Structures are given as structure tokens and as C-alpha cells.
Amino acid sequence: MKKILSGFLILLSLSIIHYPLSIPLARAQEFNFSRAYNDYLFNYNQYRQSYSEYIAAREAYLSYQTLTSKTQALEKTLKMLKDEDEVIRNYLTALRMKVAETTGISNDEQNILYLKLDNEVTWYTQHKESLNSAATLEDLVASGKKIAEKYQTTEILIYQTLGTILSGKETNFRNQLSDKIQKLKGKIGEIRQKGDKDTSLSERWLLEAENRLTRSQEKQFAAQQILAKIKSSDTNKSKSYNQAQFALEESHQYLKEASSYLKEVLREIKSAN
């Protein structure tokens, strides 16, 4: 009986042990944007939860003014501020990973952004640690003001980074189109030399495609200018970002036109005079 029982217990414990073994395998996955983004979403949900708890504790304290409600308010405010630091830190990390994975951003641009984002991440990490020394509600209110002030400048970096990510995408598309134009130019030159087909129409389409690339570049530059002008005192920074995004959409439209012109060039090459 004892042997059966011990065998049964071993089997049971093995089946329990087997399940957690699969977890480290999943955790061993490399840290990329997708993972950083999921971390950020998780922390954001946690922050929303702790914020509502802070509101409830604050209301209770303001209504009853008891020692218990004050202790509760202190505890919940501390947690909410810590989660706030954590959510910003995770969001900035996700942005950093997105910058790393976006093709079209130059190495110089990437390095500058990494440096700025890392500095911000360090600030929020240190701020979170400093919260442990807060003993009163007044300390926490002062700490909260500090984050609010800091976030004014962080927001600028956020919008500029987002703009750089979108610009990077545009640059990548434009580079690809430019490469195709060069290839087609070579082919058209070859056809012209053979003299068995009129290439003037194809050359005109190519010229138009090149013009669209220039216009797209101009629009992208305009977007970057808008983002560069954002100040920490601006109350509505997202408005400037939306304007920049609109300019980038216009830039993209020119790229689409350039692509359609390339299709025209190819159709023209394939058709007899």
C-alpha cells in the first residue's frame, strides 16, 4: 500500500513539476519590441487600477480625515506614483525597441534617440526609488509635482521619437523607390542604345516619379520642422504631433504616386510603339 501511495505521489509531483518547466523556455525569448510593448500594456493596466484605488482612498481621507484613511491614502498614492514611473519607463523602453527595429532611421539619429531615451528611463527609475523615502502625503504630493514637471519634457521626446519612427518608414520606402528608379533608368538607357523602341514617354514618367520623391522629401522635412518646434510650455503637444503626422501622410501620398508612375513606365516598356 505504501509503495503504491508513494508511486502515486511521485507521479503527481512529476506532473506538477513538468508544468513550470515550460515557463523558463518562453522567458528565454529575446527582448524585442513586441515583448517591450506587452510589458508596457501590462504596466499601463496596473497603473489604471492603482489610479482608481488612489482616487477612492483620497476621497475617503478627505471625507473622514481619520488616521486609518490617511494611512490608506498614503499607501495608495505611493503605489500609484510608483506605477506611474513604471508605466513611463516601460513606454520609453518600448519606443526604444521600436526605433531599433525600424529600418530607415540613420545610425546617428538612432544613437541620439537611444541616449535621450536612456537618460529619461534613468530619471524615472531613480524617481521611483526615491519614493520609498517619502513619509508623508505632502512628500508624495511634492514627488507627484516633480513627475508632472519632468513629463513636460519627456512628452517632447516621445513625440519626436514617434515622428522619427514614421519618418524612418517613409525614408525606407523612398530609398526603395529611388533604387527602382535607378534600375529602370539603366534599363531604359539600354533600350535607347539598342534603338528598337522609343523611350521618351518612359523617361517622362520616370522624371515625374523622381519629382514625387522630391516632394515627398519636402513634406517629410516639414513634418520634422513641426516636431522640432514643440516646446515644454506647449499645452497641447499632441496637436503639433497630429500636424506632423498629417504632413507625413501627404509625403506618403507622393510616394504612392511615384510607385504608380513606375508601373506606367513598365507598362510602356512592355508595349510596342
Place this chain on the structure above:
Amino acid sequence: MPTEILNQDFENIPTEEEEKAQVKRAKRPIFIFAGIFGGLLVILLAAAIFLGLNQGKITTQVKPTPTPTPTPEFKEEIIAPSPYATDEAVLKMEEEVKKLDQELTSADLKESGLNPPVLEMKIKFEK
């Protein structure tokens, strides 16, 4: 310390048999737990086997689902082709341009999922 030894009740020292009975009593809950767990496992296994045997009898109804219909793609036919209509380099470039065009159309230029988090920055404990 020695007083403690003297105070010991030598009359109540359990005999070997009593000790065995005590051990048995202590092990009883473990046996009861194992028995219940084992019983449940057997019931679950029996249920699983019973359902598995009956599965063959269940008549599965296949619901009619619409098959995906391919969307017609507009292909412009070239009536009078040039000598380059079948040129390998031209066809390759055409394929590349087509792929790039599709990428341009499907590109996400908003990245709305990356918009900054909405944070409530005002903390105050005044009415």
C-alpha cells in the same frame, strides 16, 4: 532542568503498541486524502473513456460555410507587346514594383498603438 526530568510522568509513557497506533492515527488523513484524490481520478478517467467511446456515435453536422471567393484582380492586357514584354529583367522589376506598391498601400502611418499613455498628473489632498 533536573526538576523537569523528575516531574516526568513515567506511568504515562506510551507502550510500543500505543506508539504504533499513534503513528497510524497520524497517517490516517494522508490515506483519506489520497483515497479521495484517487477516487476522483478514477471517476474522471471513467468519464473520459465513456465519452471517448460515445464520440463515434455522435453525428457531427457540418455547417455550410462560404468558401473564400478570390477578388478579381485587374490585369491590363498589352495588345501589342514590345520585344521587352518577356524580358526577364523587366518582369523581375515589375514584380518588385508590384510588391513595393502593396507595401506602400498597407503601411501603417499612424502607429496609433504607440500613442503616449494617458496619465493623470494632478495629485492633491485638498477639497
